[in-house]
Amino acid sequence: MGVWADARGETQVEFYHCGGELCGRIVQLSQPTDANGKPRQDLHNPDPRRRSQPWLGLVVLQHLQYNAAEKRWDNGAIYDPENGRTYSCYVRQLSPDLLEVKGYIGFAFVGRAHVWKRVR
Template identity: 60%
Template sequence: MKTLLFSLLLWVAAAVPAASQQYSPLGVWADDQGETHVELYRCGEEICGKLVWLRTAATPTGQPLTDAHNPDPERRSKPLQGLVIMQHFRYDGEERWTNGSIYDPTNGRTYSCNLRMLQKDVLEVKGYIGFSFIGSAHRWKRLP
């Protein structure tokens, strides 16, 4: 009887599909203000993101813009282009990647962040402090 019950449980478990994602957030995305492009990519088991394009990428003298507001003085001279600004996102089911962080180089602050695919080419990026329901959500569009 125990063997039959165990076999039945294994069959039911195999028949129930695992949570799978319909859309992938991997690729290059334009922010909702048209100021930056961010490439989301795999970094181990997680998703990370780096700045790959900025509307204003250089100073008037032609020098690359740097991470001038970084709280770490040693990092303030690093160029913004190529800077990793998103880290630690893990798939949480239902087209969501949670428990990540997003760095805002305009003020040097890092916020908690969640991602949610709304459509194949629309990504909701929600940064927050403390509780996600009081955060700020932005819709990014996938670039070809």
């Protein structure tokens, strides 16, 4: 649980329980507005009806279930509002203040892992 900053320090995501799963929503952005001074919107969402929703409050991690054997939250999905794509993902706590967040297509050994830092 808690709030974590992405690897670039541009986005802060709050992790919370949603049913028996773990989810995460954007709670802070280093650049919350676009070039016109309007709140950033989910312009690349594949669902045209959702393209006007703001990034703040957007659920970007969902369906993560704890895998005790792997000691990680697994079988989840991570949404990237910069390109409108959703990837499979897992989250592993490396230390009390560091998380490994890995998004991938197909197999977990292929993909990109990023280390996020605890904010609070």
